[in-house]
Amino acid sequence: MTQKKYDAIIIGAGIIGNSIAYELALKGYKTLSIDKLGGSGFGSTAGSCAIIRLYYSSPEGVALAREGYYYWLDWPKYLKTIDPAGMAYYKNTGAMVYKSEHNKNLAPVMESLDALGVGYLELTPEEMKQYLPNPDLRSFHPQKRMDDPDFGKPTGKSINGAVYVPESGYVSDPKLSTHNVEIAARNVGSDFMFNTQVVDILKKEGRAAGVALKDGTIIEAPVVVNVAGPHSYIINRMAGVEDKMNIKTRALRVEVAHVPSPAGVDWENTGIITSDSDTGVYTRPEVGNHVLIGSEEPACDPLDYVDPDDYNKNFTDQLKTQAMRVAMRIPDLPIPNKDQGLVDLYDVSDDWYPIYDKSDLPGFYLAIGTSGNQYKNAPPVGSFMSELIQYCESGNDHDKTPLQYRMKYINRTLNIGFFSRNREINQDSSFSVIG
Amino acid sequence: MQIYICVKHVPDSAAHITILDKNRIDESISFLLNPYDEHAVTEAAKIKNNTPDSEVIAVCLGKNDAEKTIRSALAMGADRGILITCDKNYDSMVTALALKAAIEQDGTPGLIFTGKESIDAEGMQTMFRIGAVFDFPVATNVVKLDIEVDKAVVDCELSGGITNTYEMSLPCVLGAGKGLNTPRYPTFPDVVKSKKKPVQKIVFTDLNIKDSPAGMRIVELEPLHQARQPKEIKGDAGFVAKEIIRILKQEAKVL
Numbered sequence: 285m286t287q288k289k290y291d292a293i294i295i296g297a298g299i300i301g302n303s304i305a306y307e308l309a310l311k312g313y314k315t316l317s318i319d320k321l322g323g324s325g326f327g328s329t330a331g332s333c334a335i336i337r338l339y340y341s342s343p344e345g346v347a348l349a350r351e352g353y354y355y356w357l358d359w360p361k362y363l364k365t366i367d368p369a370g371m372a373y374y375k376n377t378g379a380m381v382y383k384s385e386h387n388k389n390l391a392p393v394m395e396s397l398d399a400l401g402v403g404y405l406e407l408t409p410e411e412m413k414q415y416l417p418n419p420d421l422r423s424f425h426p427q428k429r430m431d432d433p434d435f436g437k438p439t440g441k442s443i444n445g446a447v448y449v450p451e452s453g454y455v456s457d458p459k460l461s462t463h464n465v466e467i468a469a470r471n472v473g474s475d476f477m478f479n480t481q482v483v484d485i486l487k488k489e490g491r492a493a494g495v496a497l498k499d500g501t502i503i504e505a506p507v508v509v510n511v512a513g514p515h516s517y518i519i520n521r522m523a524g525v526e527d528k529m530n531i532k533t534r535a536l537r538v539e540v541a542h543v544p545s546p547a548g549v550d551w552e553n554t555g556i557i558t559s560d561s562d563t564g565v566y567t568r569p570e571v572g573n574h575v576l577i578g579s580e581e582p583a584c585d586p587l588d589y590v591d592p593d594d595y596n597k598n599f600t601d602q603l604k605t606q607a608m609r610v611a612m613r614i615p616d617l618p619i620p621n622k623d624q625g626l627v628d629l630y631d632v633s634d635d636w637y638p639i640y641d642k643s644d645l646p647g648f649y650l651a652i653g654t655s656g657n658q659y660k661n662a663p664p665v666g667s668f669m670s671e672l673i674q675y676c677e678s679g680n681d682h683d684k685t686p687l688q689y690r691m692k693y694i695n696r697t698l699n700i701g702f703f704s705r706n707r708e709i710n711q712d713s714s715f716s717v718i719g
Numbered sequence: 720m721q722i723y724i725c726v727k728h729v730p731d732s733a734a735h736i737t738i739l740d741k742n743r744i745d746e747s748i749s750f751l752l753n754p755y756d757e758h759a760v761t762e763a764a765k766i767k768n769n770t771p772d773s774e775v776i777a778v779c780l781g782k783n784d785a786e787k788t789i790r791s792a793l794a795m796g797a798d799r800g801i802l803i804t805c806d807k808n809y810d811s812m813v814t815a816l817a818l819k820a821a822i823e824q825d826g827t828p829g830l831i832f833t834g835k836e837s838i839d840a841e842g843m844q845t846m847f848r849i850g851a852v853f854d855f856p857v858a859t860n861v862v863k864l865d866i867e868v869d870k871a872v873v874d875c876e877l878s879g880g881i882t883n884t885y886e887m888s889l890p891c892v893l894g895a896g897k898g899l900n901t902p903r904y905p906t907f908p909d910v911v912k913s914k915k916k917p918v919q920k921i922v923f924t925d926l927n928i929k930d931s932p933a934g935m936r937i938v939e940l941e942p943l944h945q946a947r948q949p950k951e952i953k954g955d956a957g958f959v960a961k962e963i964i965r966i967l968k969q970e971a972k973v974l
């Protein structure tokens with residue numbers, strides 16, 4: 285069988301994979317994206333809350349998120365296309381992040397925001413009330429499980445206040461946004477194969493040389509990129525690179541709850557994003573006048589690392605626990621008996637920071653360990669991963685002299701070595717979805 | 720007046736349900752208060768608020784875990800609960816006898832509510848069997864209810880959307896339908912209060928329920944695979960839109 289010749293194969297057609305394909309294609313690479321599911325964004329991207337927020341524990345995290353934010357504002361212009369299936373869009377809501385000892389009362393975040401010139405308001409508990417329907421602003425920290433008799437009992441008179449960042453929001457439809465990128469990439473020559481599983485990474489003369497598919501087909505290319513989301517560690521094992529990485533990735537099972545807004549409150553149109561480190565949950569307004577609730581992994585909650593091909597897709601007590609943690613804060617929030625929401629996977633790295641890097645196998649690249657918080661960064665990640673591939677393929681040693689990437693919107697340099705597979709575990713991390 | 724609501728602890732119908740040994744389901748999924756019973760609890764709480772000296776008691780026959788369902792009913796407005804604990808599932812005849820025994824031990828029912836059906840077995844029989852063992856009148860799929868001095872005036876929805884109005888003597892048994900009210904879901908303070916409300920536990924065997932002469936048992940459970948029957952609507956966008964509206968109105972009857 286004669287095949288098209290590809291310059292790069294991208295394993296995974298999620299938001300990150302497609303962004304890399306698009307950016308590589310813009311640089312003239314002939315790319316092939318392969319996904320075992322039926323379409324773009326059908327993997328963990330489909331379950332994403334798609335929140336675009338700026339608070340991260342590291343200055344690099346804040347800067348990258350700010351850079352990403354501008355791409356979402358510019359979406360159709362960036363993709364230079366209109367997808368007939370519709371275009372995803374960014375909806376600005378503002379985000380309120382609660383201060384706590386846990387996040388050093390947000391001092392590092394405010395410092396990063398100041399450095400970038402991003403506007404924000406520091407709110408006292410009293411001032412927070414204008415953003416929330418009838419809240420209870422006592423402290424409930426540390427969090428407990430629902431069966432603990434002290435669950436929901438206040439532990440302090442007041443939380444410490446919050447930081448409100450007006451330029452924050454979410455993308456209307458993460459799956460559609462990934463399809464948008466597919467269309468943009470196809471326009472510049474990328475190919476896509478769906479319902480196709482990669483089962484091995486080919487090697488030739490000490491380099492990656494392509495992939496083997498489940499049906500036995502072999503596709504050759506000098507560059508292979510692992511963007512397999514929660515399956516990333518499986519692909520790394522195929523390539524034989526996992527043992528050589530200091531930071532590893534695993535699939536974490538998570539639940540997201542949907543509950544109706546309090547009666548009389550139009551949360552869908554007037555609600556904000558909240559990140560409450562005191563109760564350990566984050567929220568986002570959801571269509572149908574619902575509140576969508578994710579966990580910030582408080583210490584009492586066990587982390588459920590699973591086999592990404594065989595895990596419990598039913599709700600557990602975790603879902604209600606998360607809903608109840610918001611209900612502590614918003615006493616009028618109704619909690620239906622029937623659980624609603626979703627179960628999905630994060631690809632979590634040892635320090636909850638992503639790995640954007642080369643690997644010990646020349647030609648084999650990594651964009652993994654996205655730890656539940658990298659949707660927003662996908663476009664700039666696509667951009668610097670394509671530069672990284674060019675940089676390494678033209679003979680540079682990224683491990684010794686890491687690529688310095690220019691973020692075009694915020695006009696700053698990002699040291700891509702920050703995302704190295706061989707870094708020490710970053711102790712500044714929140715070790716949670718916050719990153 | 721004592722208002723009893725018979726509530727059932729049922730598997731979440733949205734869960735991935737696995738059948739074991741061809742006759743039971745894997746119960747390691749979430750269970751919850753039967754959705755129709757939510758309407759019963761909401762209605763009972765409403766009547767209680769308008770009727771001095773009344774009390775709402777949630778009664779459930781179920782395994783130990785069913786206490787959760789009683790707590791849900793308490794969070795939605797019931798005052799206390801009675802859990803008849805058992806270690807297997809019983810048919811509607813035994814269930815009715817057990818509920819009657821527990822209710823009689825406890826007090827004097829002025830009204831008994833159930834949901835119009837349970838979403839797991841969908842037997843739609845328990846309310847009639849309760850009526851039979853108590854010798855009380857029964858109405859089901861109740862969508863409107865007025866309690867007067869010595870009677871209940873109820874609207875029941877029959878198939879095809881027809882509604883009949885009945886006057887019933889009290890006490891009576893009512894199977895709550897969806898149209899009866901919008902369930903008032905509990906808030907955090909409701910849940911906290913519900914934890915302090917009493918739940919009495921009775922062991923099923925202590926009720927000495929005699930075997931009924933007839934009974935029902937599950938011989939075999941099989942998952943229902945419903946094939947989709949897609950139909951393509953051809954034509955221009957205007958026609959397609961009109962056709963969809965017509966189908967939603969006339970065939971699906973949702974508009």
Ligand SMILES: Cc1cc2nc3c(=O)[nH]c(=O)nc-3n(C[C@H](O)[C@H](O)[C@H](O)COP(=O)(O)OP(=O)(O)OC[C@H]3O[C@@H](n4cnc5c(N)ncnc54)[C@H](O)[C@@H]3O)c2cc1C
Pocket residue numbers: 295296297298299300301302318319320321325326327328329330331332333334335336480481482483511512513514515538540578628629630651654655656657658659660661
């Ligand atoms: C519940 C949830 C909420 C989140 N909320 C947010 C948020 O609010 N904000 C934010 O910024 N981020 C959020 N994230 C994180 C963000 O969604 C992810 O970081 C991002 O979507 C990851 O994209 P991806 O392309 O790397 O992975 P995926 O979308 O998982 O794509 C990987 C693809 O690889 C394919 N694949 C795997 N193995 C193989 C194989 N062997 N052969 C072929 N194909 C294969 C899979 O089928 C899959 O489609 C959330 C994630 C989840 C799960």
